Amino acid sequence: MSLTPFLRLPLTDLTGCLINHQTYDKCGKFEMKMMDCLEAYGLERGKTQCSELIGDFQECVGMQKQLLRFHAMRNERYRQWLAGERKREDLFAEPPRVDAY
Structure with missing residues (x-):
């Protein structure tokens, strides 16, 4: 360094x-x-x-820890979807409104 x-x-x-x-x-x-x-x-x-x-x-x-957390959450949602615990439409959260920003 x-x-x-x-x-x-x-x-x-x-x-x-x-x-x-x-x-x-x-x-x-x-x-x-x-x-x-x-x-x-x-x-x-x-x-x-x-x-x-x-x-x-x-x-x-x-942002290494933030990216690891993001990947862990995404993999867990995908695992739940593959196991049938989560429906396809519930795989991801609803996007914000167009004028939300």
Whole structure:
């Protein structure tokens, strides 16, 4: 895990600030907390001291647990349909109204 580019050039200095999550409401706070912690402890010690914050940020960006939960629910509905516990029309929830958004 490195926070600096492999090859440091003036171009990487100019474009380095473009790749962050501060402009998005979803993960900006997680990134800021993680970066503050890494700045306080340094990169090597920060890997262990800030591991919870790093994990929270990675989950916010990658959504691995959310996708696993989605797949588990979808597979369970499909299993129930195959076993005859659920009807075909009840396989998925009703979609929202067209003007609901």
